[in-house]
Amino acid sequence: MADLAAHGVHPPGFAHQFEDMEQQRDAGSLGMWVFLVTEIMFFGGLFASYIIYRALDLRAFETGSRLLDIRFGAANTAVLIGSSLTMALAIRSAQVGKPKSQIIFYLIMTMILGALFLGLKFTFEWRHDYVEHLVPGFGFAYKGPFAHGVELFFCFYFFMTGLHALHMIVGLGILTVLTIMASRGRFTEQYYAPLEISGLYWHFVDIVWIFLFPLLYLIGGRYVLGGN
Amino acid sequence: MSEHIVPVRIYIGVFLALMALTALTTAVAFIDLGRWNTVAALAIAVTKMFLVVLFFMHLKYSSGLTQLVLLAGFFWLAIMVTLTLSDELTRWWTQTSGSWSALLPFLLRLF
Numbered sequence: 001m002a003d004l005a006a007h008g009v010h011p012p013g014f015a016h017q018f019e020d021m022e023q024q025r026d027a028g029s030l031g032m033w034v035f036l037v038t039e040i041m042f043f044g045g046l047f048a049s050y051i052i053y054r055a056l057d058l059r060a061f062e063t064g065s066r067l068l069d070i071r072f073g074a075a076n077t078a079v080l081i082g083s084s085l086t087m088a089l090a091i092r093s094a095q096v097g098k099p100k101s102q103i104i105f106y107l108i109m110t111m112i113l114g115a116l117f118l119g120l121k122f123t124f125e126w127r128h129d130y131v132e133h134l135v136p137g138f139g140f141a142y143k144g145p146f147a148h149g150v151e152l153f154f155c156f157y158f159f160m161t162g163l164h165a166l167h168m169i170v171g172l173g174i175l176t177v178l179t180i181m182a183s184r185g186r187f188t189e190q191y192y193a194p195l196e197i198s199g200l201y202w203h204f205v206d207i208v209w210i211f212l213f214p215l216l217y218l219i220g221g222r223y224v225l226g227g228n
Numbered sequence: 229m230s231e232h233i234v235p236v237r238i239y240i241g242v243f244l245a246l247m248a249l250t251a252l253t254t255a256v257a258f259i260d261l262g263r264w265n266t267v268a269a270l271a272i273a274v275t276k277m278f279l280v281v282l283f284f285m286h287l288k289y290s291s292g293l294t295q296l297v298l299l300a301g302f303f304w305l306a307i308m309v310t311l312t313l314s315d316e317l318t319r320w321w322t323q324t325s326g327s328w329s330a331l332l333p334f335l336l337r338l339f
């Protein structure tokens with residue numbers, strides 16, 4: 001494969017500083033993984049402070065957790081897992097050289113599921129929280145036990161889900177670019193690095209939600225139905 | 229190495245497993261297991277993370293260098309969380325209760 005690097009021979013998408021396509025692919029995904037490690041630390045700061053404040057005020061955090069609607073959390077988890085599947089299938093379509101229409105189909109499916117997640121989050125869940133006066137700084141008026149700690153819980157809830165939603169919005173922008181690239185026939189069996197690398201990002205955002213779901217919705221003593 | 233093409237049935241299988249685990253973790257949240265509710269929810273979340281990382285993100289088929297990078301990431305996260313907690317959970321320690329068993333009540337407040 002070394003002749004690929006010979007002067008003047010440039011298959012589509014191949015950058016001539018690499019020995020061959022495989023080295024280019026490995027370098028690209030390694031770079032993305034390093035970025036994702038910085039993202040782990042970025043979200044990790046929030047997770048660490050959540051752990052501490054939850055330990056300091058466990059009853060309040062459990063009460064706050066029970067004020068969330070678990071149906072939205074579970075439904076959105078399923079939606080995101082579905083979008084991860086279609087993302088993985090989009091990459092696979094490129095890898096095995098399927099026509100670009102199939103890549104575009106899976107990318108658009110991923111975008112629809114991502115948009116569905118955000119739609120559920122913003123128009124139903126956050127709106128519901130607003131109507132119930134559970135948004136700190138915007139008419140927070142919860143009067144039950146541990147009101148102060150519950151307000152802190154909702155600060156965490158909105159920061160964590162908000163930061164996650166921001167990542168989703170960025171992801172939708174990336175998917176739009178990928179769809180345009182795919183429609184121009186930019187991806188081949190040899191060159192699909194933008195799909196692979198964006199896929200890593202999309203799956204990472206899915207994993208963040210996989211942890212937010214139990215931390216925010218599940219570990220609040222749900223079995224205490226109807227009472228605090 | 230990143231050339232490895234994962235069969236569609238593995239992707240579908242991983243997807244179905246993730247859906248089943250989501251249903252399971254939601255159901256378990258309504259059963260009173262005491263402290264074990266938190267442990268169960270997080271154990272299932274970690275299992276789901278492994279499924280996504282290994283198959284959807286192809287880490288099972290990636291180079292050892294890439295796998296090491298992720299391992300280092302989690303190691304650094306563990307340092308951050310552990311050192312922060314070692315401060316926060318021991319702030320009320322006094323001279324007289326300086327034995328390790330004094331840490332237990334604080335650790336139990338975590339879940």
